[in-house]
Amino acid sequence: MRIRFSILLVALLLAGTGCEDKKSKAKDVQVQSTEKKVDSTEAQKTKAQNEKLKTKAGSIIESQAELIPFLTEYGKKNQETRVRILTEYGDIEIELFKDTPLHRANFILLVKQNYFEKTMIHRNSPNFVVQGGNSDGYETPKKRQHIGNYLIPNESSANHPHVRGAFSAAKYLEQNISDASSPFEWFIVQPERGAHHLDGEHTVYGRVTKGMNVVDEINKVAVDDNEWPIKNIYINVELMN
Incomplete structure (x- = not known):
């Protein structure tokens, strides 16, 4: 029992x-x-x-004073780092750097606001750079007005020099002693030697991970006296993750 x-x-x-x-x-x-x-x-x-x-009525970023807090918060909520530039010559894949947080957040903002739709490769400097983010259409200035009138503080670093494939921010030359960046225009360094005279003056905030052959083909397109391609090269940019 x-x-x-x-x-x-x-x-x-x-x-x-x-x-x-x-x-x-x-x-x-x-x-x-x-x-x-x-x-x-x-x-x-x-x-x-x-x-x-x-x-949103008015500009998304209404003043230079609110730029850093806005992009800092936006970057926390939108952490994507990979984008694809679409062209008729093929696609260019870009990795955006996390240690240039303001530039990365700003670029992701532009992509999600469809800013780059119908913009162009508006500058093509042979054996130097391919530059995009502008156009000769009336829609681009309207989009810029909606996003805001501001400059992004320089975030250049010795860790990110202007080597071949560097994805860097263009800037306005006049009255820009701080080397602040244009929020809308970017360029890709094309030659093997790089463009190291730009180090420190422009912020490299990404790199081409795939599609440098596309950059090379675009860099062969004939241009006018202002380095604007004679043939319009329209682009768009989409997220990859």
């Missing part, structure tokens, strides 16, 4: 342990499910924010 009672007690204990495991597993699944919902909610909030910015 004692033996049967002992066996029954052990069986009950084992059965109890099994139930606890199932509850624990169920709890883990519930936690994971909740975490996914949180992630999904954050993504939805970020998407909603970007959609709201598209229809």
